Amino acid sequence: MRRVYMDNSATTPVRQEVIEAMSECMKDDFGNPSSLHWFGRQARRRMETAREQVAGLIGAEPEEIVFTSGGTEADNMVMKGVTQQLRHKGRHVITSSVEHHAILHTGEYLEKNGFDVTYLAVDEHGRVDPDHLRHAIGPQTTLVSIMLANNEVGTIQPIEELAAICRENGVLFHTDAVQGVGQLDVDVETLGVDFLSLSGHKLYGPKGVGALYVRRNRRFQPLFHGGGHERRRRAGTENIPGIVGLGLACQLSHEELPERREKLVAMRDGLIAGLIERVEDVQLNGHPSERLPNNCNLSFNYVEGEAMLLNLDLQGIAVASGSACTSGSIEPSHVLLAMGVSRELAQGSLRLSLGSFNCTEDVDYVLETLPPIVDKLRQMSPLYHGKE
Amino acid sequence: MYTEKVMEYFTKQENVGEIPDADGEGTITSPTCGDLMKVTIRVKDDVIEDVKVKTFGCGAAIASAAMLTELVKGMPLSEAMSVTNMDVAEALGGLPSQKLHCSNLAADALQEAIADYKERNGNEATGQRGKRKEVPCQLEEAKGK
Numbered sequence: 315m316r317r318v319y320m321d322n323s324a325t326t327p328v329r330q331e332v333i334e335a336m337s338e339c340m341k342d343d344f345g346n347p348s349s350l351h352w353f354g355r356q357a358r359r360r361m362e363t364a365r366e367q368v369a370g371l372i373g374a375e376p377e378e379i380v381f382t383s384g385g386t387e388a389d390n391m392v393m394k395g396v397t398q399q400l401r402h403k404g405r406h407v408i409t410s411s412v413e414h415h416a417i418l419h420t421g422e423y424l425e426k427n428g429f430d431v432t433y434l435a436v437d438e439h440g441r442v443d444p445d446h447l448r449h450a451i452g453p454q455t456t457l458v459s460i461m462l463a464n465n466e467v468g469t470i471q472p473i474e475e476l477a478a479i480c481r482e483n484g485v486l487f488h489t490d491a492v493q494g495v496g497q498l499d500v501d502v503e504t505l506g507v508d509f510l511s512l513s514g515h516k517l518y519g520p521k522g523v524g525a526l527y528v529r530r531n532r533r534f535q536p537l538f539h540g541g542g543h544e545r546r547r548r549a550g551t552e553n554i555p556g557i558v559g560l561g562l563a564c565q566l567s568h569e570e571l572p573e574r575r576e577k578l579v580a581m582r583d584g585l586i587a588g589l590i591e592r593v594e595d596v597q598l599n600g601h602p603s604e605r606l607p608n609n610c611n612l613s614f615n616y617v618e619g620e621a622m623l624l625n626l627d628l629q630g631i632a633v634a635s636g637s638a639c640t641s642g643s644i645e646p647s648h649v650l651l652a653m654g655v656s657r658e659l660a661q662g663s664l665r666l667s668l669g670s671f672n673c674t675e676d677v678d679y680v681l682e683t684l685p686p687i688v689d690k691l692r693q694m695s696p697l698y699h700g701k702e
Numbered sequence: 703m704y705t706e707k708v709m710e711y712f713t714k715q716e717n718v719g720e721i722p723d724a725d726g727e728g729t730i731t732s733p734t735c736g737d738l739m740k741v742t743i744r745v746k747d748d749v750i751e752d753v754k755v756k757t758f759g760c761g762a763a764i765a766s767a768a769m770l771t772e773l774v775k776g777m778p779l780s781e782a783m784s785v786t787n788m789d790v791a792e793a794l795g796g797l798p799s800q801k802l803h804c805s806n807l808a809a810d811a812l813q814e815a816i817a818d819y820k821e822r823n824g825n826e827a828t829g830q831r832g833k834r835k836e837v838p839c840q841l842e843e844a845k846g847k
């Protein structure tokens with residue numbers, strides 16, 4: 315059976331070059347980078363090369379990169395560490411209602427621990443209004459965290475503008491750029507951010523490794539206490555093979571970005587236009603133009619997302635859905651609901667996220683396979699009464 | 703997360719649809735997730751001669767619907783009235799705990815259809831309707847749906 319992987323926002327396949335570099339590293343450079351001997355120095359050299367590669371992709375200095383176990387840890391590090399560091403100055407944090415759970419649930423944790431958290435609303439396309447942010451900032455505000463691009467609907471936020479507002483008000487700004495890095499031009503100077511999270515497994519690197527960009531002289535309380543690793547910001551012997559893999563994945567992304575983006579946009583637009591043309595009663599979720607090059611999120615009226623997902627899986631196509639049924643909870647996607655999408659349409663949402671391993675034939679296969687599935691499920695649906 | 707049996711029944715199409723001029727019909731909206739199922743039955747000599755289902759719901763709901771129709775087709779009404787969601791879930795080889803409410807949908811819609819049949823024929827409904835344990839509603843919006 316033909317297998318088509320279109321769930322690259324969940325995780326990407328790993329590049330062959332990355333796999334090779336990582337296994338080579340495990341074989342040859344197994345030393346502890348904190349050791350003074352040759353083996354340790356060898357491992358440290360590999361780690362510092364990776365730090366340069368990560369910094370290079372986002373326009374940062376190598377000293378501004380802290381390696382983490384992924385996007386979740388980087389998000390937690392900022393949310394907990396910065397608020398803790400500045401708790402004497404104020405106890406108010408601002409974020410948005412469409413963030414990843416790594417931010418949202420950390421916000422809820424902070425609320426239980428004596429902080430106030432404001433969750434900014436978004437418009438129907440999933441964007442934060444900079445004026446809302448301006449009004450939400452008060453004398454108690456110490457940190458604002460708004461994602462660069464949304465993992466479900468792909469909407470890109472006006473980060474430059476939001477960060478500038480924070481700078482004017484003397485408030486620190488973090489962006490969760492896990493979905494954007496590797497697909498968009500991300501430059502920490504242009505964006506004007508103080509902190510930025512990224513993750514290896516969304517850019518053809520390994521899982522369980524990521525990084526936090528920390529602008530020079532920005533301080534935070536560490537999550538982990540122990541050795542003096544990562545300039546005392548993250549204790550624990552570094553995951554050298556993972557870091558080497560992340561570094562190479564960043565370098566490849568840097569080199570290939572314009573070409574990769576062009577290819578993704580072409581496939582994405584073909585997918586969206588093709589599905590809207592072939593299926594009636596479909597709506598595109600997210601922003602029409604300010605969206606990730608790889609994201610196609612559609613709601614199909616009268617049918618339920620998990621049923622579509624399982625039918626597609628039976629035909630070899632892997633996608634995701636924002637329906638309650640797939641999230642393991644009873645609530646459909648918080649992102650779609652925050653955008654004002656009805657519960658029914660949220661139940662019928664499907665996310666197809668492309669990657670650089672996809673090709674036009676994959677898109678054609680989906681265009682061929684999905685419409686009959688929607689049709690079959692509509693015939694089964696008590697909500698559908700056909701076209702008069 | 704689903705058993706092979708669930709996936710097998712998920713793809714069964716035999717009893718999908720609606721019986722025209724059915725003798726009884728029942729539509730149930732899940733108080734838990736807002737999904738929806740409609741069961742129609744044809745009854746002859748107090749036996750369920752035919753049963754069809756339409757589902758707006760997840761994989762577990764669709765599989766439960768298919769399993770339910772197989773279980774009760776040809777069954778005397780008196781017996782069908784005691785079919786519960788656990789019978790459906792067990793016949794499917796078990797469902798993940800957060801998906802048990804989906805099998806409720808199938809059993810409840812059937813009981814609703816039987817009750818409808820009995821009402822149309824001047825009988826008191828004495829089946830499981832009203833006896834089942836309610837899964838408390840956690841969503842205000844779902845109630846109103």
Ligand SMILES: Cc1ncc(COP(=O)(O)O)c(C=O)c1O
Pocket residue numbers: 323324383384385386387389414416461463464465490492493513514515522523524
């Ligand atoms: C926007 C966003 N933030 C954070 C994360 C978490 O990253 P990780 O899986 O590396 O912990 C993800 C990935 O699921 C994501 O999409």
Ligand code: FES
Pocket residue numbers: 638639732735736737738759760761762763801803804807
């Ligand atoms: S029927 Fe709604 S989650 Fe299964």
